[in-house]
Structure formats: C-alpha cells, structure tokens
Amino acid sequence: MKKGIAEVPGIECGVGFGGIKETKKEIKRPDLLVITTREPSEFAAVFTTNEVKAAPVKVSMEVKGKISGIVANSGNANACTGEEGIKDALQMCSLTSQLTGKGRFLVASTGVIGVPLPMEKVRKGITEAVKNLGKAKGEEPARAIMTTDTFPKLAFCEGSRFVVGGIAKGAGMIDPSMATMLSFIATDAKVEKELLERALREVNETTFNAITVDGDMSTNDCVILISTGLGREIREESYQEFKEVLKEVMSSLAYQIVKDGEGATKVARIRIRGARSREQAREIARKIALSPLVKTALFGCDPNWGRIIAAAGAARKGIVEEKLELYIGNFLLFKGKKADFKEEEVSLYMRNSKEIEITLNLNLGKEEFTYLTCDLTYDYVRINAEYRT
Amino acid sequence: MKKGIAEVPGIECGVGFGGIKETKKEIKRPDLLVITTREPSEFAAVFTTNEVKAAPVKVSMEVKGKISGIVANSGNANACTGEEGIKDALQMCSLTSQLTGKGRFLVASTGVIGVPLPMEKVRKGITEAVKNLGKAKGEEPARAIMTTDTFPKLAFCEGSRFVVGGIAKGAGMIDPSMATMLSFIATDAKVEKELLERALREVNETTFNAITVDGDMSTNDCVILISTGLGREIREESYQEFKEVLKEVMSSLAYQIVKDGEGATKVARIRIRGARSREQAREIARKIALSPLVKTALFGCDPNWGRIIAAAGAARKGIVEEKLELYIGNFLLFKGKKADFKEEEVSLYMRNSKEIEITLNLNLGKEEFTYLTCDLTYDYVRINAEYRT
Numbered sequence: 001m002k003k004g005i006a007e008v009p010g011i012e013c014g015v016g017f018g019g020i021k022e023t024k025k026e027i028k029r030p031d032l033l034v035i036t037t038r039e040p041s042e043f044a045a046v047f048t049t050n051e052v053k054a055a056p057v058k059v060s061m062e063v064k065g066k067i068s069g070i071v072a073n074s075g076n077a078n079a080c081t082g083e084e085g086i087k088d089a090l091q092m093c094s095l096t097s098q099l100t101g102k103g104r105f106l107v108a109s110t111g112v113i114g115v116p117l118p119m120e121k122v123r124k125g126i127t128e129a130v131k132n133l134g135k136a137k138g139e140e141p142a143r144a145i146m147t148t149d150t151f152p153k154l155a156f157c158e159g160s161r162f163v164v165g166g167i168a169k170g171a172g173m174i175d176p177s178m179a180t181m182l183s184f185i186a187t188d189a190k191v192e193k194e195l196l197e198r199a200l201r202e203v204n205e206t207t208f209n210a211i212t213v214d215g216d217m218s219t220n221d222c223v224i225l226i227s228t229g230l231g232r233e234i235r236e237e238s239y240q241e242f243k244e245v246l247k248e249v250m251s252s253l254a255y256q257i258v259k260d261g262e263g264a265t266k267v268a269r270i271r272i273r274g275a276r277s278r279e280q281a282r283e284i285a286r287k288i289a290l291s292p293l294v295k296t297a298l299f300g301c302d303p304n305w306g307r308i309i310a311a312a313g314a315a316r317k318g319i320v321e322e323k324l325e326l327y328i329g330n331f332l333l334f335k336g337k338k339a340d341f342k343e344e345e346v347s348l349y350m351r352n353s354k355e356i357e358i359t360l361n362l363n364l365g366k367e368e369f370t371y372l373t374c375d376l377t378y379d380y381v382r383i384n385a386e387y388r389t
Numbered sequence: 390m391k392k393g394i395a396e397v398p399g400i401e402c403g404v405g406f407g408g409i410k411e412t413k414k415e416i417k418r419p420d421l422l423v424i425t426t427r428e429p430s431e432f433a434a435v436f437t438t439n440e441v442k443a444a445p446v447k448v449s450m451e452v453k454g455k456i457s458g459i460v461a462n463s464g465n466a467n468a469c470t471g472e473e474g475i476k477d478a479l480q481m482c483s484l485t486s487q488l489t490g491k492g493r494f495l496v497a498s499t500g501v502i503g504v505p506l507p508m509e510k511v512r513k514g515i516t517e518a519v520k521n522l523g524k525a526k527g528e529e530p531a532r533a534i535m536t537t538d539t540f541p542k543l544a545f546c547e548g549s550r551f552v553v554g555g556i557a558k559g560a561g562m563i564d565p566s567m568a569t570m571l572s573f574i575a576t577d578a579k580v581e582k583e584l585l586e587r588a589l590r591e592v593n594e595t596t597f598n599a600i601t602v603d604g605d606m607s608t609n610d611c612v613i614l615i616s617t618g619l620g621r622e623i624r625e626e627s628y629q630e631f632k633e634v635l636k637e638v639m640s641s642l643a644y645q646i647v648k649d650g651e652g653a654t655k656v657a658r659i660r661i662r663g664a665r666s667r668e669q670a671r672e673i674a675r676k677i678a679l680s681p682l683v684k685t686a687l688f689g690c691d692p693n694w695g696r697i698i699a700a701a702g703a704a705r706k707g708i709v710e711e712k713l714e715l716y717i718g719n720f721l722l723f724k725g726k727k728a729d730f731k732e733e734e735v736s737l738y739m740r741n742s743k744e745i746e747i748t749l750n751l752n753l754g755k756e757e758f759t760y761l762t763c764d765l766t767y768d769y770v771r772i773n774a775e776y777r778t
Contacts, residue, residue, distance in 0.1 A: 049705060050699060050702040050703050050705075051701075051702040051703075051704075051705055051706075051707070051708050051710070052698055052699055052701065052702030052708070052710050053702075053710075077695075079695070079699075080695060080698055080710065080723070080726060080727065081726060081727075082711075082725060082726035084726075112695070113695030113696075113698070113699065114694065114695050114698075114723070114726070114727040115727070218699065219698075219699050219702060292681070292765075292769075292773070293773055296769075296770055296773035296774040297773065297774065299770065299774040300773070300774035300775055302774070302775075305503065306468070306469060306501070306502030306503050307502075309441055309469055309502070309608075310439060310441055310468075310502065310607065310608050312440075312441070313439040313440040313441030313442075313608065314439050314440075315440075316438060316439075316440055317440075318440070319440050319441070321440070321441050321442075321469065322471075334469070334503075336471060337469060337470060337471040337503070338469065338503040338504075376681075376770060376774075377770060377774075378767050378770050378771075380681075380685075380770075381685055381688065381765060381766060381767050381769075381770060382767075384681070384682055384685035384686065384689070385685040385686065385688040385689030385691070385765075385766075386689055386691075
C-alpha cells in the first residue's frame with residue numbers, strides 16, 4: 001500500500017459520500033474528507049493569490065492558533081457564491097467540530113464555480129466521514145478530493161525519527177469550470193509555527209509554485225501543512241533536514257499533478273542555468289513553460305528550438321542571444337546560433353521520453369531554477385471545450 | 390478591388406518570386422515585396438520588444454532620417470542567424486537601393502527561425518520585384534508577405550484630403566517555428582516625424598497591442614508607417630482626425646489577424662469597463678484574453694463565466710468580486726454572484742456569433758479597454774504540433 005497523509009502518526013482520516021456532484025453516471029466516489037489530529041496542532045498554509053477567492057479560502061485564511069484538522073469536499077468549489085458561501089463554509093467547520101468533539105477546522109472545496117453548496121448532501125457526507133474516522137488509509141483520502149484527476153496523488157517520506165506524508169489533487173483547472181489544486185500534508189515532527197511556515201513557504205516556491213499546466217490561476221488553491229507534534233522536535237539546527245524531507249514529499253506531489261495535467265502525454269522539466277539571479281531564471285523558465293507553441297511542439301515531439309529561444313526572449317529578463325546554449329536531453333541545439341544536430345535524433349529522444357529535459361544555459365551567472373510543465377494536446381482542448389452537462 | 394497600401398498616392402509596390410521557402414507543393418506564390426516612395430519620406434516604426442530580435446529588426450531599428458521604402462520577404466525569418474544574418478539583411482537593403490536608384494530602405498522578414506537566408510533566391514526575388522514596381526495592386530502586396538495566413542490582410546480609409554492604406558500578415562506565430570506579425574501602412578498626408586511617431590505609438594496601443602492569438606511574442610514583429618507627403622499637411626490641430634483615420638486602418642488590420650488566428654473559429658471582444666485606470670482595464674482584459682480555459686470555452690460555446698471571473702482575479706489588479714458585472718452578449722451572467730440566466734440561451738448566442746462580446750464591468754471607475762482574442766481549438770494544436778517537414 002502506498003502511504004500518504006493517513007500514515008502520519010497523530011493523523012486520522014475518514015471519507016464520506018454526499019453525492020455533491022450530480023452526475024448521470026452512478027459512480028459513488030466519496031466526495032467528503034475529514035482529517036483530524038490527535039491533539040490541537042500547529043499548521044502552516046498558503047493560499048491562492050487570485051483576487052477572487054473561494055469562500056473556504058476566505059474562511060481558512062482567518063483561522064489562527066492550533067487546529068484539530070481539515071474538512072474538504074470535491075464536486076463544488078463554493079467559489080463566487082457570495083455571503084451564502086461563507087456561511088456554508090463556516091457550517092462545514094462547525095458541523096465537523098460538533099461531530100468530532102474537537103476544536104478548530106480548516107475547510108477546502110474543489111469543483112464547479114458559482115453553484116451554492118448543496119448543504120444537505122454536504123452534511124450527510126461529513127457525518128459519514130466522521131463516523132469512518134481512522135478507516136481511510138493510503139490512497140483513500142486522496143481519492144475523496146479527486147475531480148477529473150485520473151489517479152490519486154500521495155507521497156510519503158521518512159526523516160530520522162520523523163515522517164512527512166501528504167496528498168494532493170489537481171490537473172490544471174481540471175473539470176470544465178473547476179479550479180483547484182489542493183494539498184494536505186502532515187508531519188509528526190514537532191515544529192513550532194514560525195519554522196513550519198518558513199518551511200512551507202520556502203519549499204512551496206520550488207515545488208507547487210514551479211509547475212504549470214495551463215497558467216490559469218485558481219480561486220481555491222491551498223496547501224496546508226500540519227505538525228501533529230508526536231515525533232521528534234525540529235529546531236533551527238535540524239531545519240535543513242526537515243526541509244529536505246518536506247521537499248521530497250511536495251516535489252513528488254507537484255510532479256504527479258503535472259503528470260496528470262489535462263490531456264497531457266509528456267512532462268517537461270525546464271531547467272534554466274547560468275542566470276544572474278534566481279528570479280531571472282524563474283521568470284524565463286515560467287515563460288517557456290507557459291508558451292502554447294512550446295507546449296504543442298512537445299506534443300509533436302518537434303525539437304523546435306526557435307520557439308524556446310523566442311519564449312526566453314519574450315520574458316524580457318536581460319538575456320543575451322549570443323550567449324545562450326540550449327539542450328534538449330543531451331543534444332545541443334543552439335549555441336549563439338543553431339548548433340549542428342540531427343533533428344531526427346532529437347525527435348526520437350522526445351518520442352521515447354515520458355519526461356523531456358530542456359536545459360537553457362544563459363551563461364550570465366550561477367543561479368538556476370527549474371519549472372515543470374506538460375504538453376498541450378487535442379485532449380486538453382476536448383476536455384475544456386466540451387459543453388458542461 | 391480592395392484597396393491597401395499600393396493605393397496610397399506616392400507609393401509603388403512590386404512583388405517577386407525567389408522560391409525562399411522550400412515546399413514540396415509547387416506553389417509559386419510571390420515571397421518578395423518591395424515598396425517604394427516617390428520621394429524620400431518620413432516614417433515611424435514600432436518593433437518587437439522580444440530580447441531576441443531578428444536580424445532585419447536590428448537593421449531597421451538603426452535606420453534614421455527619411456526612407457525610400459521597404460523590402461520584405463516571407464518564408465524565412467532571418468532570426469537567430471548571428472552575424473551572417475545581419476549582413477544578409479543589410480544586403481537586402483543595399484541591393485534594393487542599387488536596383489531602384491533610391492536611398493534608404495527598411496527591411497523585414499517572416500518565416501522559419503534559425504535558417505540562413507538563401508541569398509541567391511532572395512536576390513532573384515528582389516530583382517523581379519523591382520522590375521515589377523507599380524504593378525502590384527490591392528491584395529497583391531499583402532499576398533507576398535503571407536506565410537500560413539489563410540487570407541491577405543489589407544485596409545484603407547479616407548480622411549478629408551488624405552488617405553491611409555495598409556497591409557498586414559500574421560496569425561499568431563503562424564507556421565511551425567514561424568514568428569511574425571508584420572504591418573506596413575502608408576499615408577499621403579504630410580506628417581512631420583514627431584507627430585507620425587506619436588500617432589503610430591498611440592494607435593498601436595489599442596490595435597496591434599490589444600490583440601492576442603496565443604500570447605507568444607515574436608522575434609520579428611514590426612509595424613511601419615510611412616508618410617509620402619503628397620497629400621494634405623497634418624498639424625497639431627488636425628492630429629485627432631489623422632489619428633482617427635489611422636486607427637480605422639490599424640483596427641481593421643488587427644481584427645483581420647485575430648480572425649485568421651491559427652485554428653480560430655471565433656473572435657472574442659473582451660471589453661473591460663468601469664476600471665480605475667486604463668492600465669487596470671488592459672491587464673485584466675489581457676489576462677482573460679490569454680486564458681486557455683476561457684479560449685477553449687469559447688470554442689465549446691460554453692458560457693463558462695467562472696473561468697472569466699477567475700482569470701480576472703488572477704490578473705491581481707485590485708478588482709472587487711462583489712462589484713463585478715459580467716455580460717456575454719446582452720446576457721447578464723454574474724452580478725456579485727451568479728445571475729439568473731438560461732445557459733442554453735447564452736450558448737445559442739455563442740454558437741450563432743462569429744464574434745462574441747464579453748463585457749466585464751468592474752464598477753470601480755470610468756476607464757475601459759478592449760482586447761481581441763480568438764478561441765483555442767483542435768486545429769491550433771494540429772497546426773502547431775505537426776512535425777516540421
């Protein structure tokens with residue numbers, strides 16, 4: 001069995017079925033997830049920077065102090081739902097508190113935008129999830145927050161005398177009018193709030209904030225990290241180790257999201273090296289990762305270096321054309337001008353690789369940044385152009 | 390016959406066939422265009438802001454003083470071609486000067502990136518074009534700079550005692566590894582350099598700089614405006630009229646480019662109203678216009694207002710969710726929260742419209758901005774994912 005958040009000491013998960021998303025197909029996939037901690041626990045969280053924030057994001061952002069867990073639903077984003085949406089999100093928290101007899105909960109939702117939460121169904125699902133607390137293991141918690149994800153996303157890593165485990169959902173903006181990347185991560189390490197927040201912020205930069213499927217920013221994104229405190233205590237001197245283990249888990253979850261990108265057949269790792277600053281490297285990597293022309297070329301297994309160079313220049317971060325060196329895999333394609341390479345060989349490498357390495361050396365400094373992206377395919381268009389029914 | 394740049398008094402056009410783009414198909418479409426002015430003429434020009442600039446852009450940017458015309462080729466962008474590329478671009482100018490007996494020329498290229506110009510073919514084409522000067526009328530000059538454009542783009546407008554006529558090419562980044570939007574415009578009005586530059590800059594903001602097909606910025610973009618000076622003199626007091634006429638022509642050309650966007654079946658006009666500043670309106674309009682989720686929803690005729698609201702929020706320009714009013718056509722879809730509308734009716738409007746109006750009122754101020762975009766379709770992916778052969 002694969003391990004995820006349920007395998008972190010001090011964490012219990014329960015899932016329930018409310019029937020929130022009305023589908024014609026009779027799939028009874030759980031759509032409610034309740035995560036509880038044995039004791040009130042420190043947490044850190046990062047939320048979408050979209051100015052239009054879903055009600056659960058607004059509610060969770062206000063939570064201070066320790067928490068007893070998370071309640072989340074799939075099938076409805078509770079976004080753009082006005083005052084009513086806020087009340088519904090608060091009710092999800094209070095109902096979970098009441099049923100578990102525990103204190104404060106964070107709340108998250110993912111699904112259709114603009115439709116009021118069917119609260120009767122939500123209550124039914126929460127009640128069932130609380131009843132089943134402790135039973136959901138391995139993949140099960142991840143399955144309860146899936147929408148059009150094609151596989152559950154979970155990761156687990158052991159440090160010395162502590163573990164980190166997490167789950168995630170997301171595949172871009174996923175379903176027609178869905179809009180969420182959610183990730184819940186826990187550790188049994190005892191980490192004080194400030195350090196926990198720093199770790200989440202720092203690792204988030206190079207993991208969840210370094211991936212893109214379609215560049216569309218969600219109204220519901222959130223990443224929550226809980227420290228149940230049952231394991232080893234992490235202080236300044238052990239911070240690096242903790243961060244490494246956390247990074248292992250978050251990198252894995254981020255990778256799984258890109259791999260499950262809508263319609264995606266390939267993951268590409270866009271590595272910018274030799275930059276003057278990390279920010280320069282990041283912006284150029286991001287511009288390349290977002291370019292529809294680069295993404296369609298990945299789909300076509302076309303070593304179209306001109307599009308990559310043009311996207312890098314479009315970032316306007318001070319590159320020097322003459323100094324650029326571009327590699328796809330180990331093939332040098334450009335060195336100030338077109339290099340001597342066999343197109344068929346590079347195309348063959350692209351065809352045979354599920355993961356394509358693109359490395360652009362700016363030859364300006366020593367900083368670097370890596371972004372993950374996926375290809376743009378017919379299926380992306382199909383998934384997103386289909387009329388909602 | 391439709392009128393374009395060749396119908397502006399003082400302008401002569403000639404086209405030639407060099408065979409620059411090697412194709413299997415035996416289409417002998419002209420690929421060289423020479424435009425000359427009767428007398429040395431004032432001009433204004435704007436170029437791509439991509440840091441990777443094609444050789445002809447670098448050469449044209451250095452041109453000062455009056456010019457005698459433009460020489461342009463399609464089929465090869467002369468971009469990422471190093472020192473050799475610069476020499477080739479300069480040679481295009483000097484050969485045209487020599488053959489016409491006229492002074493300074495601007496140069497432009499569009500086509501494949503990274504391949505040296507086949508200069509023998511280019512010289513053959515220029516020679517033929519110069520020989521034919523004065524013969525290319527109406528659509529013909531526009532045809533000579535087409536790549537995968539599906540129709541020639543031209544526009545013409547009369548002011549009082551002056552005219553403005555222009556041509557353009559572009560359909561996003563067009564062909565695999567092509568990358569250009571070119572537009573050449575002329576007026577017979579006598580406009581001094583400073584005023585001409587101001588007019589081009591101002592009108593460009595709301596026309597060519599307010600359209601997107603795929604958000605990919607080219608290495609070769611340029612818009613050139615020539616004043617042959619044979620007509621009425623434009624001064625400060627007649628500037629507004631001149632600007633209006635110029636805007637008519639440039640708006641039309643910009644619209645034609647979006648309409649011919651790769652794989653596009655719909656044009657959408659994204660109108661942001663009630664903004665605090667034009668810049669706020671522009672950035673929000675642009676974010677919506679670039680969103681792959683909005684663009685696929687347009688293709689699917691799906692009135693997916695959640696994606697539009699989410700994209701507006703993602704621009705992070707200070708919108709207030711509660712104040713937003715969103716219309717598609719005349720249908721109110723959102724007013725702080727979901728409005729009462731029939732989805733099938735809006736979808737029907739979208740199905741029946743070649744041009745879809747999306748209006749978002751921020752209700753914060755009085756400024757506005759309109760952006761043109763097109764839908765994202767299977768054909769976009771097909772055109773751009775096909776392996777270059």
